Amino acid sequence: MISPDHSITAENMRFAPYWWDAACPSASENGPLPPVADVVVVGSGYTGLRAALLLARAGRQVVVVDREDPGSGAARRNAGFLGRVLKKSFLGLRNSRGLEHATHVYRELDQAYQTLMVFIAEEEIDCFAARDGRFIGATSPAHYELLARELEAVNKHLGLPYAMVGRHEVRKELATDIYHGGATIPDLGSLHPGFYHQGLLERNAAAGVMIRGQTDVTGIVRQNGPYRFLVTTTAGNLAARDVIVATNGYTTARLGWWSRRVIPFQGYMAATEELAPELVRKIIPHRRVVIDTDTNIDFFRPAPDSNRILLGGATAGGMQSADEIALKLHAIMALALPDLRQVKLSHVWTGFCAGTFDLMPHAGGRDGLWHAMGYNFAGVTMGSYLGHKIAQQILGDPEGRTVFSQDPFPTMPFYRGKPWFMPAAMKYFDWKDGKTARTPLDRLKAH
Numbered sequence: 001m002i003s004p005d006h007s008i009t010a011e012n013m014r015f016a017p018y019w020w021d022a023a024c025p026s027a028s029e030n031g032p033l034p035p036v037a038d039v040v041v042v043g044s045g046y047t048g049l050r051a052a053l054l055l056a057r058a059g060r061q062v063v064v065v066d067r068e069d070p071g072s073g074a075a076r077r078n079a080g081f082l083g084r085v086l087k088k089s090f091l092g093l094r095n096s097r098g099l100e101h102a103t104h105v106y107r108e109l110d111q112a113y114q115t116l117m118v119f120i121a122e123e124e125i126d127c128f129a130a131r132d133g134r135f136i137g138a139t140s141p142a143h144y145e146l147l148a149r150e151l152e153a154v155n156k157h158l159g160l161p162y163a164m165v166g167r168h169e170v171r172k173e174l175a176t177d178i179y180h181g182g183a184t185i186p187d188l189g190s191l192h193p194g195f196y197h198q199g200l201l202e203r204n205a206a207a208g209v210m211i212r213g214q215t216d217v218t219g220i221v222r223q224n225g226p227y228r229f230l231v232t233t234t235a236g237n238l239a240a241r242d243v244i245v246a247t248n249g250y251t252t253a254r255l256g257w258w259s260r261r262v263i264p265f266q267g268y269m270a271a272t273e274e275l276a277p278e279l280v281r282k283i284i285p286h287r288r289v290v291i292d293t294d295t296n297i298d299f300f301r302p303a304p305d306s307n308r309i310l311l312g313g314a315t316a317g318g319m320q321s322a323d324e325i326a327l328k329l330h331a332i333m334a335l336a337l338p339d340l341r342q343v344k345l346s347h348v349w350t351g352f353c354a355g356t357f358d359l360m361p362h363a364g365g366r367d368g369l370w371h372a373m374g375y376n377f378a379g380v381t382m383g384s385y386l387g388h389k390i391a392q393q394i395l396g397d398p399e400g401r402t403v404f405s406q407d408p409f410p411t412m413p414f415y416r417g418k419p420w421f422m423p424a425a426m427k428y429f430d431w432k433d434g435k436t437a438r439t440p441l442d443r444l445k446a447h
């Protein structure tokens with residue numbers, strides 16, 4: 001048991017997402033579930049709400065249910081980075097599946113990002129969506145070379161912009177000396193996850209979607225008749241023509257087929273206390289979001305709505321208490337950003353992402369039972385995109401076609417949704433990163 005260390009944490013540090021200060025999940029309207037619906041959506045994050053919105057606007061009667069208050073999953077806990085990358089690199093995909101497939105996947109990743117920005121603008125969702133760019137810090141000279149090769153290939157085949165940053169220029173992007181150079185992706189962006197989700201909730205309510213929190217789905221059973229599923233929940237049962245499972249890293253064991261296909265892993269984040277504006281400008285001069293090239297990444301960003309730095313890392317580190325998380329994340333911050341060594345953390349929090357056995361997101365279904373999940377840390381764009389695609393598929397719109405529906409959704413023998421292998425897998429990733437990576441953070445991770 002680790003006790004609070006008030007040299008690194010504020011007296012009133014909150015064990016809750018920073019985003020919740022301005023956009024806390026709240027209880028949905030009460031009331032009984034209707035006996036039937038055209039579509040029942042399980043999960044009220046971005047995936048569920050983007051699907052529900054399109055379906056309701058197309059005239060379907062849609063009910064979204066969530067076992068917690070709406071938005072209590074990763075939707076209001078994430079870092080708000082908007083990207084177009086996966087854990088599978090473009091070159092890795094090209095080598096395993098060929099150039100055409102890799103180009104197709106990365107073209108859709110870009111489309112997911114671009115369409116999200118258009119959606120937010122058209123819907124006038126005020127969520128600090130901005131294209132300030134991303135800086136990727138290379139954790140070793142070898143990673144720098146790999147990054148240069150990857151970005152050059154993406155630029156050649158998709159025309160997407162980037163600029164390499166030499167080791168001596170890193171401080172123009174981030175007040176650190178730990179990286180061996182890096183790259184900027186100037187057009188990538190970020191948002192405030194809480195406000196984006198709140199905007200989605202409001203658009204859904206206006207479109208007539210019924211949203212019910214504190215409603216845990218305990219079973220989805222096929223039955224005869226036009227309402228071909230009986231959805232059993234802790235708040236009563238309802239029948240539906242179509243069901244979408246949109247539960248990502250929070251998929252419960254009772255959702256058996258899906259829980260055998262996603263690997264929940266816990267992410268950790270922290271926010272600093274309010275800083276002087278000039279200190280934030282010194283730390284991240286161009287207000288870009290920052291990640292590194294490791295498999296188990298560390299990441300930093302300026303808060304969009306205050307003078308704080310937000311950071312994350314140590315994914316799947318098995319930490320449970322606020323004090324443990326604060327100790328680890330403060331150590332990361334002090335090593336990476338020495339100007340913040342004396343700064344205290346005001347918030348720490350955690351949330352669940354979903355990995356998959358092929359490191360790819362999956363969306364699909366048939367005969368009325370649909371899913372979209374497994375975003376491998378890229379769910380703000382991909383959840384939004386694939387939620388929308390699934391709704392298009394249900395509506396029979398050919399625009400719903402996506403490369404992420406093509407491959408079977410893999411599982412592993414004996415896997416039942418409890419990733420007992422995760423600590424060992426993360427140790428392996430840290431060891432692998434540590435073999436080539438050469439930053440003080442990698443030494444911290446290896447211990």
Ligand SMILES: Cc1cc2nc3c(=O)[nH]c(=O)nc-3n(C[C@H](O)[C@H](O)[C@H](O)COP(=O)(O)OP(=O)(O)OC[C@H]3O[C@@H](n4cnc5c(N)ncnc54)[C@H](O)[C@@H]3O)c2cc1C
Pocket residue numbers: 042043044045046047048065066067068070071072073074075076077078079080081082083215216217218246247248249250251252255266267268269312350351352353354372373375376377378379380381382383
């Ligand atoms: C710390 C952290 C940082 C991250 N940073 C980024 C980032 O910067 N950029 C990015 O793109 N992605 C990021 N992610 C990932 C991203 O947040 C997720 O991929 C995304 O939110 C998934 O959205 P979703 O709608 O599919 O699922 P969620 O928002 O997680 O919602 C799933 C919902 O399903 C509900 N549910 C589960 N089981 C049941 C059931 N049986 N009955 C009813 N309801 C159920 C849960 O209560 C939950 O509300 C991060 C994740 C974490 C945890």
